[in-house]
Structures are given as structure tokens and as C-alpha cells.
Amino acid sequence: MHVELRGIEKRFPGVVANHDVDLTIRPGAVHALIGENGAGKSTLMKILYGVQAPDGGTIVVDGEERRFASPTDAIDIGIGMVFQHFMLADNLTVLENVVLGAEKLHGIGEKARSQVREICEAYGFDLDPDALVATLGVAARQRVEILKVLYRGATLIILDEPTAVLVPQEVQALFANLRDLVASGRSVLFISHKLDEVLEIADDITVMRRGTTVGTADPRTATKQELAELMVGAELPSPELGEDTVTDVPILTLSGIGLTSDTGRRLLDDVDLTVHRGEIVGIAGVEGNGQTELVEVIMGMRRATSGAITLAEEDITRLSTRKVRERGVGFIPEDRHRHGVVLDFPLWENRILGHQTTRRVTRGPLLNPGGARADAERIIADYDVRTPSVHTSARALSGGNQQKFIVGREMSGEPVLLLASHPTRGVDVGAQAAIWDHIRRARHDGLGVLLISADLDELIGLSDRLEVILRGRITAHFDPDHVTAQELGTAMTGGAA
Ligand SMILES: Nc1ncnc2c1ncn2[C@@H]1O[C@H](COP(=O)(O)OP(=O)(O)OP(=O)(O)O)[C@@H](O)[C@H]1O
Numbered sequence: 001m002h003v004e005l006r007g008i009e010k011r012f013p014g015v016v017a018n019h020d021v022d023l024t025i026r027p028g029a030v031h032a033l034i035g036e037n038g039a040g041k042s043t044l045m046k047i048l049y050g051v052q053a054p055d056g057g058t059i060v061v062d063g064e065e066r067r068f069a070s071p072t073d074a075i076d077i078g079i080g081m082v083f084q085h086f087m088l089a090d091n092l093t094v095l096e097n098v099v100l101g102a103e104k105l106h107g108i109g110e111k112a113r114s115q116v117r118e119i120c121e122a123y124g125f126d127l128d129p130d131a132l133v134a135t136l137g138v139a140a141r142q143r144v145e146i147l148k149v150l151y152r153g154a155t156l157i158i159l160d161e162p163t164a165v166l167v168p169q170e171v172q173a174l175f176a177n178l179r180d181l182v183a184s185g186r187s188v189l190f191i192s193h194k195l196d197e198v199l200e201i202a203d204d205i206t207v208m209r210r211g212t213t214v215g216t217a218d219p220r221t222a223t224k225q226e227l228a229e230l231m232v233g234a235e236l237p238s239p240e241l242g243e244d245t246v247t248d249v250p251i252l253t254l255s256g257i258g259l260t261s262d263t264g265r266r267l268l269d270d271v272d273l274t275v276h277r278g279e280i281v282g283i284a285g286v287e288g289n290g291q292t293e294l295v296e297v298i299m300g301m302r303r304a305t306s307g308a309i310t311l312a313e314e315d316i317t318r319l320s321t322r323k324v325r326e327r328g329v330g331f332i333p334e335d336r337h338r339h340g341v342v343l344d345f346p347l348w349e350n351r352i353l354g355h356q357t358t359r360r361v362t363r364g365p366l367l368n369p370g371g372a373r374a375d376a377e378r379i380i381a382d383y384d385v386r387t388p389s390v391h392t393s394a395r396a397l398s399g400g401n402q403q404k405f406i407v408g409r410e411m412s413g414e415p416v417l418l419l420a421s422h423p424t425r426g427v428d429v430g431a432q433a434a435i436w437d438h439i440r441r442a443r444h445d446g447l448g449v450l451l452i453s454a455d456l457d458e459l460i461g462l463s464d465r466l467e468v469i470l471r472g473r474i475t476a477h478f479d480p481d482h483v484t485a486q487e488l489g490t491a492m493t494g495g496a497a
């Protein structure tokens with residue numbers, strides 16, 4: 001599919017999201033769209049997919065000018081989109097998810113099933129059509145989303161930050177799929193903040209900044225540095241810790257933690273773990289190996305079946321989430337829409353979430369809206385959250401800006417322990433450096449951090465110590481100064497180091 005976007009305009013209250021945007025997508029090519037948080041990438045793609053109507057400009061597809069009243073119109077001419085947050089129904093099977101809403105194509109019976117099987121074979125998708133989506137990991141869910149788009153006959157596939165949630169091995173598998181797609185003449189539009197990956201997979205690169213396209217780059221000759229400069233006008237950051245601040249005072253100790261699911265599956269198995277003051281302990285693992293459960297058990301969101309958790313010499317094994325937070329635990333959740341923000345609340349109210357009992361946002365037993373607003377203003381300034389005001393709803397923020405706000409909130413009030421799941425997921429290179437700086441500074445003042453990340457460079461660069469989690473067990477330890485991403489990846493998948 002050949003697409004020409006010309007002079008696209010889109011305004012929201014207080015924000016020009018797209019201004020004079022030009023973009024050309026070629027058939028048979030992977031086109032990467034990059035740019036700082038809030039640059040207008042997702043907005044542009046929502047316009048191309050018919051989710052949002054532009055205020056101006058034209059969309060020309062294979063020589064014909066098009067106007068989309070809804071995604072149905074875009075899908076009809078072969079445009080498919082996989083969103084930053086997946087939209088599958090958990091309680092349905094793979095097949096049901098794919099066929100749902102597209103019954104008119106091949107019905108819901110054998111014909112549909114064989115069609116799905118054919119696409120899976122053509123692209124080497126290893127998916128059981130009868131598996132419940134609830135039982136699938138992120139990488140498999142993403143394949144279902146792509147399958148769904150292909151089933152509808154897409155010849156342009158838009159992927160908004162598809163690799164943010166994947167570990168390196170899964171990224172390579174996705175890239176192999178994308179190469180097959182473009183080899184068959186389709187077009188792929190790929191949004192990412194990971195510049196290495198962009199240089200690896202893209203045939204064309206377009207850069208956006210402050211709502212407009214500022215240029216294109218040639219992936220055969222461009223460097224990461226040049227891309228970063230085009231995007232944010234900044235030097236590329238690297239997560240290095242500098243001086244050693246690790247103490248021998250434990251802040252968090254897990255001993256013999258076990259967790260068994262309702263169906264008797266071992267989710268966590270005899271986990272021993274200590275985080276000291278001034279120390280960052282990184283947890284490396286392929287997603288779905290117990291990281292989520294580990295965090296939930298510490299946060300009091302689930303009860304451990306065995307073992308004990310100590311925070312600053314106090315047994316917190318049976319404390320509620322609120323009580324754990326009151327002890328000074330900051331929590332950056334892996335799913336920011338489920339546990340991080342309430343999308344329809346303004347930012348200042350989101351400042352209060354989870355912190356209803358902390359001083360800056362309360363006055364005695366009452367909430368203190370003035371305090372919450374002032375503190376939300378502080379976070380917006382300190383973490384460079386791009387928003388018209390504290391009264392803007394979280395939904396109106398770009399993905400990366402929502403993440404920056406959550407990190408800022410969880411670092412408020414001098415926590416003693418930070419549980420950070422993918423703290424820089426979806427943020428641009430400049431914001432990533434700023435978040436690393438904030439964490440490093442707090443570590444210097446004695447903060448202990450349990451860091452979970454799919455970004456191995458971040459894990460190796462930021463951690464004082466690394467633990468590998470596999471099938472609910474801690475299976476290996478590494479000194480980040482003496483381990484490569486390759487070795488870590490091998491340990492994560494259970495291979496010999
Ligand atoms: N529904 C909306 N209502 C109001 N403002 C919006 C809405 N959607 C986006 N915006 C604003 O438009 C601008 C562009 O947002 P967009 O989501 O397109 O950025 P992005 O480039 O995808 O950023 P990120 O890398 O963080 O995902 C931002 O300032 C955002 O706050």
C-alpha cells in the first residue's frame with residue numbers, strides 16, 4: 001500500500017498535536033516513525049486508522065484521496081493497527097478473538113478456522129487457535145493482534161510501540177515476522193523509542209518533533225546519536241551508576257517466599273532476596289516467570305503461600321497494600337492503565353491515588369486538593385510532563401507522559417523502597433535519562449530499589465546486582481560489571497551461561 005499524508009492538522013484543547021505533518025509510506029517497506037514523548041506519533045496513526053478525524057490535510061491511498069469516518073472504513077481498504085495497549089478479550093480463545101467482528105469474511109466455522117491456520121502457517125505463528133487468551137504471555141498476545149489484522153486483509157500494518165513489552169529474543173521473532181510481511185509486498189509502520197531496533201528493522205525513518213515532521217533519515221547511514229539529536233536535540237544517555245552507594249543495611253528481605261495459584265501451579269518457589277539501602281537490585285527474566293507475582297506479593301496485593309517479607313525490620317507479610325505504601329514504598333506498576341492512573345481523572349486527582357494517607361495531599365483525615373494540585377505541578381516540572389495543566393485528564397496525555405507522571409508520583413515523599421516495573425517503558429531517550437538520574441539521586445540518599453525491566457541495557461547499566469528469575473525461582477546471580485546482554489539472555493531462557 002502506498003500512503004501519502006499531506007499537511008495533517010489536529011488540535012486538542014490547549015495542544016496542537018499535529019501541525020503540517022507530511023509522511024509517505026511505501027509498499028514493501030518497514031517505515032519507522034520516531035520522536036519524543038508527545039510529539040504526535042500516536043495521534044497521526046489514529047487519524048490514518050480512522051479513530052480520530054483530522055482538522056485539516058489529506059490522506060491519499062494508492063492514488064485516491066480518502067476520508068475515514070471510523071476504523072471500519074480504514075480496515076475496508078486494508079489498513080490495520082495494533083495499539084500500544086492490547087485490546088483482546090481475555091475470556092475468549094485465539095480463534096474467537098480473531099473472528100469476532102469479522103464474521104462477514106469467513107463466518108465463524110471451519111472456513112474461518114482454516115483461514116486462521118493458513119495465516120499462521122504462512123508467517124510461522126506458533127499459536128493454538130483454541131487457547132484462551134488469558135493464558136498467553138505478551139509476545140503471543142501481540143501475535144494474536146497481528147493475526148487479527150492480517151485476517152482482515154491488511155496491506156498496511158501499523159504497530160504502536162510493539163517492542164516496549166518484549167524481551168530481546170521476542171523482538172527478533174517479531175522482526176522476522178515483519179520482514180516476511182514486507183517481503184510479501186505489505187507495508188509496515190512501526191513506532192518505537194528504541195533506536196537500535198529502529199536502525200535494525202527500518203527501511204525508511206521519519207522523525208517528529210512538537211507535532212510536526214522534522215525530517216527523514218536513512219537507516220543505512222544514520223547513527224543512534226544523529227537520530228537522538230533529531231528527536232530531542234540531546235545527547236544519548238547511558239544508565240551508569242557512578243559511585244558505589246550500597247550499604248549493608250537491608251531494607252527489604254524476602255525469605256522462602258512461595259506462591260501457589262488456585263489451580264495448584266507454583267508461581268513463586270522459595271524466593272530469597274535482599275535489597276539494601278542505597279542498592280538497586282535488578283530482576284532479569286522473560287515476562288511471565290513470576291516477576292508480576294513477586295511485586296504483587298510484596299505490595300500486599302496477593303498473599304504469599306509461604307515465607308516472610310521484612311521491610312526495615314518490620315514483618316509486612318500480611319499487611320494491606322495501603323499499609324505497605326504508608327511504610328514508604330513507591331510502586332511503579334507494569335500495567336499503567338490497570339494500576340497506575342485513572343484515565344478519566346485529572347492529573348491532580350491522580351496525584352492522590354494510592355497516597356490518600358500521605359501528608360502532602362491530605363490535611364488530617366481530609367484530602368487536600370490545594371496540596372495535591374501544587375504537588376502535581378511540582379512533578380510536571382521535575383519530570384518534564386508535557387500537559388496543558390494539572391486539570392487535564394490522564395487520558396489526554398501521550399503514553400510516555402503518563403509514565404513520567406507515575407514515576408514522579410511514586411518518587412514523591414522520599415520513599416525508602418521503590419518497586420519499579422519497567423520504569424522507562426515507552427519514554428523517549430531524553431526522559432529515560434532524566435528518570436535514571438532521579439533514581440540514581442534517590443539511591444545516593446539511601447533509597448533501595450527492586451528493578452524489573454525487559455530492557456537489558458537498563459538492567460545491566462542501572463543495577464548494583466542482578467538476579468535471574470525463571471519459572472518462579474531465582475536461578476542465577478550476576479555482577480552487572482561482568483555480564484553481557486547475551487549471557488543474561490541465555491540465563492533468562494534457562495540455557496547454560
Ligand atoms: N484525546 C486527547 N485529548 C487531548 N489531548 C490529546 C489527546 N490525545 C493526544 N493528546 C495530546 O496530543 C499530543 C500528542 O500526543 P500523542 O499521543 O500523539 O504523542 P506520541 O508521539 O504518541 O507520544 P508517546 O511517545 O509518549 O506515546 C500530546 O500533547 C497529547 O497530550
Ligand SMILES: [Mg+2]
Pocket residue numbers: 041042043084160398399400
Ligand atoms: Mg504514543
